[in-house]
Amino acid sequence: MNTPDDLSNTTTHPVKEFKFELEKEVQTESGTARLGQIHTAHGTINTPAFVAVGTQATVKSLSPEELETIGTQVIFNNTYHLYLRPGADLIAEFGGAHKFMHWDHPILTDSGGFQVFSLGAGIEHNVGKIANIFPGEEGGVLVNPKKSDFKSGESLVKITEEGVRFKSHIDGSYHNFTPESSIATQRKLGADMILAFDECTSPLHDEAYTAKSAERTHRWAQRSLDYFKANPEIHDYPQALYGIVQGGAFEKVRRHSAEVIGGMDFDAIAIGGNLGKTKEEMHQVISWTVEYLPTHKARHLLGIGEVYDIFEAVERGCDTFDCVSPTRNARNGGLLKRFDDDGTPLKKYRMNIKNARYKDDQRPIDPECDCYTCNHFSRAYLRHLFKADEILGQRLASIHNLRFMANMCEAIRQSLRDDTFAELKKDWLR
């Protein structure tokens, strides 16, 4: 089931350095798409690539071997969650997150900064990063956070120049994250790719606040970088530090942030924060940003993983993307698929397996799909598992959706090799 390039060079660490190899650039309608490889101590990531989210050191319901078979190249762990539970020191004792969770392929961790947003402004404003990305059970912190969960007017988060003070969603204890402590924590967790500490602003923040916050994020970026350089790896393989561009959906602020972060000595760049209220705004924000980014550094787009968004982001030069939606939708019975049985494109590329029309349907989710689930199980059986609230349903659906993402990214990579990306995009987004 794996394509040959999915999981190459997986056990070659220790390697000397993190490296992004730009194989090919392809001019597109909206910018320059890129085909490349990110080399890490735990293997190579062929880009463009989707990063599966494994918030608590597990991609929900799946084993590491299943992820390998699916062709998942890289996973995303959340620093905030692992810092609180089981604790970064404990994971460090195990030799890092790879060994802790038995995943010998690349890992990316965030800085914990997104939780500043999802616990603070996200709850206060009741919005996510963009309209369809809400703080949720995986990438965010609270499941269905309600303002009423907290005392009126009380933010769970206090942001100062030094960093952020927050209250644990697990036991209510107070903690601080600073650029220095975030990097120190990520050194302990030992991901191959780690993120600078930032504040992720909300779409409801005005330009003045967003600009002020971006300036602070730039100072935090420098502090992250300084601490990163002064405090080497504690495990026996290199880590790469990504700077994060902020600036919301305000052109001036976003361009400035891209210029500042793009000019700093980071190994690679992540695009974070509020990307606007519509998909069109998001595309615009990406275009503003990439203009200032050095070509030779890998670019990660944070929290984006819908089919449509990935094509638009690739078209504009992003290399990797993480999002909870394929796995979260899977657990809710939303199965990724391009076409309905009559050949019409499915809305949001999803079918709802709980639908009564699948009650006695003996066909696999997608007869074209090569995943374990589609090879062995019918829609009727999957529907039964979901109706009966059986864990195996969530698992089989997660396998299918992640395989869909892996296959889609492989098709995108192939189209970049073949100079057929425009056709592929047109075909997928019709």
Add this chain to the structure above:
Amino acid sequence: MNTPDDLSNTTTHPVKEFKFELEKEVQTESGTARLGQIHTAHGTINTPAFVAVGTQATVKSLSPEELETIGTQVIFNNTYHLYLRPGADLIAEFGGAHKFMHWDHPILTDSGGFQVFSLGAGIEHNVGKIANIFPGEEGGVLVNPKKSDFKSGESLVKITEEGVRFKSHIDGSYHNFTPESSIATQRKLGADMILAFDECTSPLHDEAYTAKSAERTHRWAQRSLDYFKANPEIHDYPQALYGIVQGGAFEKVRRHSAEVIGGMDFDAIAIGGNLGKTKEEMHQVISWTVEYLPTHKARHLLGIGEVYDIFEAVERGCDTFDCVSPTRNARNGGLLKRFDDDGTPLKKYRMNIKNARYKDDQRPIDPECDCYTCNHFSRAYLRHLFKADEILGQRLASIHNLRFMANMCEAIRQSLRDDTFAELKKDWLR
């Protein structure tokens, strides 16, 4: 990981007949233990064997391939659950439960009769079959049933000579099970081994009621058998019908039931019902029963699966056993293991992985265990998954516990081959 005899002859159907092959009898302190093989269209079960419970056509959280690797030889589906959801006709359309759930090894279904007990008398009396077996989320019907869930004095079940009328726990609709409809339903589900329709009495029923109920169960047994013979298989492989001995813990009633059921033309025999209030009573009930059972028929002990009980049941001549406890305990963090790290025997052969003492424990659950979980994951990681309420924890624990049962049964079989069962039992039950 599999021992060679665990999964032999798995795809040889259609075969001509169900067959129990008694390889060897071994005299024990309390009776005659048996080494044997149950041949079915979907493969051979080496006995004594543990039957993993997969109530809703799934052994919770596990894939069929995982069950194969574990060495699980046979699984148990619940007729009541599958009749209500997704429906026996639907499963019949798929060619039976094997194809529906992608499990090409033996399956056993019950008659639905146990639900008469767990929905009726079980709730009214608030007791399970024996003290430590309560109607639960798998084998039983309701999770933590409370009398207050129902109108005072209203039983969900009405038993008549004809059969039983009951209310669905899913949608409150009313249904009837009769011996004829139970067998018809089990013909549709297509398990290799099916059970006659019976009433399972409660430990709180008196001798008079138990005797009256047993007589009715005997009439139901004959009706089950008559219907079974008059209505052949609807799938292309044979099914075997087990008669069920009832009679509670009353010597006279139990002996009489064993004699009646043992004398009927069933393919094999199951021992069901109230087996007493203590383990000692249970052993007594088994001894009373087996005295009347034909040697050449396989014997299944219903709802029993604790380590101690299995040794005692094997010692008295039982061949197979099903129980939710290994998988249910797994999902609650109760991991099967003989000895604590200091060599002392563990109470109930279980450690609680949620215990704080395992917080940073890098060892596997059991360094002696050959399961996938013990080969790859630490106690600390498993504890983390349980504390973080991650599905993968339930799955890894279920793998371990079912492998424990498979290994234990293989050790028992080997000891019967080697004439060392008494020593093995003494060693395990010290």
